[in-house]
Amino acid sequence: MARLVALFVALYCYFPSGPAFADDASKLLVGSWRLTSWTIQIVGGDATEPFGPNPKGRAAFTPDGYAAFIIVGANRKPATNNEEAAALLKSLLVYTGKFTIDGDMFTTKVDISGNELLTGLDQVRFFKLEGDQLSLRTAEQVSSVGIYQGKKVVGTLTWERER
Numbered sequence: 001m002a003r004l005v006a007l008f009v010a011l012y013c014y015f016p017s018g019p020a021f022a023d024d025a026s027k028l029l030v031g032s033w034r035l036t037s038w039t040i041q042i043v044g045g046d047a048t049e050p051f052g053p054n055p056k057g058r059a060a061f062t063p064d065g066y067a068a069f070i071i072v073g074a075n076r077k078p079a080t081n082n083e084e085a086a087a088l089l090k091s092l093l094v095y096t097g098k099f100t101i102d103g104d105m106f107t108t109k110v111d112i113s114g115n116e117l118l119t120g121l122d123q124v125r126f127f128k129l130e131g132d133q134l135s136l137r138t139a140e141q142v143s144s145v146g147i148y149q150g151k152k153v154v155g156t157l158t159w160e161r162e163r
Helices: 002-014 021-029 082-090
Strands: 031-042 056-061 066-072 092-102 105-113 122-130 133-137 152-161
Touching: 021 092, 021 122, 056 152, 082 092, 092 122
Parallel strands: none
Antiparallel strands: 031 056, 031 152, 056 066, 066 092, 092 105, 105 122, 122 133, 133 152
């Protein structure tokens, strides 16, 4: 019986909160990441770059589990009228929220967003971390926006760790 208790104590000390895979991945993401590419693959069709070939963006992950994303289109210029101001807003994607990791699934519970339709929703992505490169990919989904409306698409964002 004493051996069994010692085994449980040893296991508890070794695994204090259960398997730590998600925790470990969260810790590896902490910091600032620069966007290197964003593509949307139309299933059975071409890949496109919704914000152009050189979008700008940053993702920040905090030690307490929050993420913030900001992405803007390439070659933006200051607006001189309402129409140009509206176009600038269409070339901006921003949201923040608490994130969780389960296996290769990365979920952000959106608490603030530039698009109020996203606030309160979960943004689910699949992630792959290889050294200083992070890839976030959507599941295959039917798009409800812009030129992709009604088409099955997969979006992929590639990030590089900033030092």
